[in-house]
Amino acid sequence: MDLSSLISRTAATHIDAIRNDGSVPSGHNGLYGDDETPVRNTSHWLLTFSSLYEATGESRFREAAERTSSYLTSKAGRPSGQTFHHREVQGKDRCNGLIGQAWTIEALTAAAEALDAPELAELAEEVFLLHPQDPRTGIWKRVEVDGQTLPFDATFNHQLWFAATAGLLAGLPWVSDVVDDRVRTFLDELETNLRLYRSGLIFHPLKPTGSPRRLLHLARVDERGRIGVTFLTSSVPLPTRRQQLEWKAVGYHAFNLYAFALLNQQYPDHEFWTTSKWRRALEYVNMREYRETVWENEYASPYNPVGFEVPFAMDVFGTGTAGERRRMITRQLERHYNTATNRMDRNTEDAETLTARMYQATRLENVTLPEFEST
Numbered sequence: 001m002d003l004s005s006l007i008s009r010t011a012a013t014h015i016d017a018i019r020n021d022g023s024v025p026s027g028h029n030g031l032y033g034d035d036e037t038p039v040r041n042t043s044h045w046l047l048t049f050s051s052l053y054e055a056t057g058e059s060r061f062r063e064a065a066e067r068t069s070s071y072l073t074s075k076a077g078r079p080s081g082q083t084f085h086h087r088e089v090q091g092k093d094r095c096n097g098l099i100g101q102a103w104t105i106e107a108l109t110a111a112a113e114a115l116d117a118p119e120l121a122e123l124a125e126e127v128f129l130l131h132p133q134d135p136r137t138g139i140w141k142r143v144e145v146d147g148q149t150l151p152f153d154a155t156f157n158h159q160l161w162f163a164a165t166a167g168l169l170a171g172l173p174w175v176s177d178v179v180d181d182r183v184r185t186f187l188d189e190l191e192t193n194l195r196l197y198r199s200g201l202i203f204h205p206l207k208p209t210g211s212p213r214r215l216l217h218l219a220r221v222d223e224r225g226r227i228g229v230t231f232l233t234s235s236v237p238l239p240t241r242r243q244q245l246e247w248k249a250v251g252y253h254a255f256n257l258y259a260f261a262l263l264n265q266q267y268p269d270h271e272f273w274t275t276s277k278w279r280r281a282l283e284y285v286n287m288r289e290y291r292e293t294v295w296e297n298e299y300a301s302p303y304n305p306v307g308f309e310v311p312f313a314m315d316v317f318g319t320g321t322a323g324e325r326r327r328m329i330t331r332q333l334e335r336h337y338n339t340a341t342n343r344m345d346r347n348t349e350d351a352e353t354l355t356a357r358m359y360q361a362t363r364l365e366n367v368t369l370p371e372f373e374s375t
Helices: 003-019 041-054 059-072 097-115 120-131 156-170 178-187 212-221 237-264 276-286 288-298 306-317 322-336 351-363
Strands: 140-145 151-152
Touching: 003 041, 003 059, 003 351, 041 059, 041 097, 041 351, 059 097, 097 120, 097 140, 097 156, 120 156, 120 178, 156 178, 156 237, 178 237, 237 276, 237 288, 237 306, 276 288, 276 306, 306 322, 306 351
Parallel strands: none
Antiparallel strands: 140 151
C-alpha cells in the first residue's frame, strides 16, 4: 500500500462520522484536555476531503467537503458572526487564540480552491482581517468569538501558523492584496520575532529579540493596559518551568517547521530564508539530541504528528533523503495507526484529533508502505 491509498481509506471510513449538521466528533486538544467544539476537527477533515477530491475527482469526497464546510459556515461554527468557536474552557478564550482560527482558515482555503467556491475564501479573508496586526512588529492580537479584541497571542507557533495559512489564502484569486501585505509584514519581522535556544530549538513562547524600545512598544499597544511581561526579556521563568518549556518546544519544533514550509512555498524569495537563525532552526531536526528524544515526547507524535511534519519540511527545503522521509512517515504510522479501525488511535490521549491530523500527510509526496500491504 502507498500513503495516498492509506489516507483515502482512512477518509472514506470517516465519511460515516459526519453528522447531520456537517460536523465531526471533537477531540480534547490532546494532553491539554480542553473541552473543544467540533470546529477544529471538522476543519482538519474538510482539508483532507478537499485534497482527496482534487486528487481523485471522486464525488464522495466532494460531498464530504461540502457537508463539513457547511458546518464551519453555519451559526454553530461562528455563533456571533465574528471568529470561529473552537473551545469552551474556563479561563481560556473561546477562539483558541490565533491557532484555532488558522486551522479553519487553512481548511476553508483548501476547500475554496478544490470546490471552486469563492464564498469560502471570502469568509476566510473576513475572519483573518478581523485580527489587528501591529505594523511595527508584524504580530497579531487575538479576537474572541464575540468580536472582542484580546491581547497579543503570546505563543510563537500560533503567530507563525496564522501567517502561514494566510499566505495560502493570499494565493487565491478572490482574495485582496491586504492579506498578502500583512503576511509580508510578518515575514519582514520574523527574524526578530523568532527566538532560538543555542541548539537551534525554537522557543515555545513568543519572545522577540529586539531592542528594549521595541519590547516596550509591544507592551504599550497590548490590550492588557500594563507592561506586557510576555514580551520582556527580563521575564524569565523558574528553572523547573524553563525545563518544561524546553521539553514542550522539542515536541512542537516540527509543527513550526511545517508552517515554515508552507510559508516558503508561497514566499520562496523572501530574505528570511537566508538568515543564520533559520538555518539553525532547520538543522536542529538533524541533531542527535532531537532524533533521540522526539519520539518519547508527549507533545510530539501522540499529538503533533512529527512523522508527517519533519518529512514535509525536509521535502520543501531539500534536506534529508527519500529513505529518511519514508522511515519517519512509517514510524508515525506504526506507533499510532490502527489498521483494524482505520484510525490513529494507538498510543495517544486524543484519537479523534490525532486521526484528524492525518490531513498534514496530504501534502507529502506519495511513498510506498510495505508494512501495510497485508492489511
